Amino acid sequence: MYTLYGSRGSGSAIAEAALERCGIAFRTVRASAWEEDSAIEALKRVNPLGQIPTLVLPDGSVMTESAAILIHLGLEHPASGLLPAEASARAQTLRGLVFIAANCYSAISQSDYPERYTTDTTEAAHAAVRAGARRVLHRHWDIFADTFTGRPFLGGAEPGALDLMAAVVSRWSGTRAHLANHRPAFLELLKRVEAHPAVQPVFARHFD
Numbered sequence: 001m002y003t004l005y006g007s008r009g010s011g012s013a014i015a016e017a018a019l020e021r022c023g024i025a026f027r028t029v030r031a032s033a034w035e036e037d038s039a040i041e042a043l044k045r046v047n048p049l050g051q052i053p054t055l056v057l058p059d060g061s062v063m064t065e066s067a068a069i070l071i072h073l074g075l076e077h078p079a080s081g082l083l084p085a086e087a088s089a090r091a092q093t094l095r096g097l098v099f100i101a102a103n104c105y106s107a108i109s110q111s112d113y114p115e116r117y118t119t120d121t122t123e124a125a126h127a128a129v130r131a132g133a134r135r136v137l138h139r140h141w142d143i144f145a146d147t148f149t150g151r152p153f154l155g156g157a158e159p160g161a162l163d164l165m166a167a168v169v170s171r172w173s174g175t176r177a178h179l180a181n182h183r184p185a186f187l188e189l190l191k192r193v194e195a196h197p198a199v200q201p202v203f204a205r206h207f208d
């Protein structure tokens with residue numbers, strides 16, 4: 001049995017949507033850094049970062065990092081369509097997954113936890129870190145939208161791993177409002193992903 005540590009409205013929606021796409025049975029454990037009554041201590045024992053998603057595989061090994069989880073599930077379950085079968089399309093998907101992890105998800109962490117990124121303890125310093133992180137984040141999404149242009153979905157005819165990651169990580173830190181003004185066609189794509197019957201139930205559970 002797979003065990004997914006996660007919480008409603010969080011990045012664990014990425015792994016959850018992928019597990020469902022693969023038809024994998026899993027149990028969820030509610031755990032997050034911001035819910036004291038959750039299984040945060042158990043989560044930290046398997047992932048010292050205390051971050052979600054964290055996925056414990058049936059052999060007991062631990063997977064962290066959303067992009068790595070998506071790649072692992074996509075490779076283990078090729079029929080799921082999470083990863084393109086064709087090599088050059090798959091290479092672009094891997095590029096996109098790492099792009100979001102390295103350039104977008106990391107900036108959200110800086111926006112959410114500015115105190116980690118400065119030794120200045122004043123509110124003003126934290127607000128400045130947050131504002132800077134959001135400016136970088138929104139620029140990175142513009143570059144992503146201009147670079148990854150697959151339609152109707154980033155993954156081709158059906159939403160794949162890159163669509164799932166983009167649709168979830170774009171939900172925070174003012175990204176959707178920014179995209180509405182600056183990359184409206186990309187925002188439409190994200191909404192198409194969320195509305196797809198293979199994705200919609202997971203998004204409804206997490207974000208409605």
Ligand SMILES: N[C@@H](CCC(=O)N[C@@H](CS)C(=O)NCC(=O)O)C(=O)O
Nearest residue numbers: 010011033050051052065066101105
């Ligand atoms: N690099 C990780 C980032 C995961 C992450 O930042 N998750 C957030 C929730 S959406 C979290 O658990 N943050 C708590 C913390 O950083 O203390 C990934 O790509 O999965």
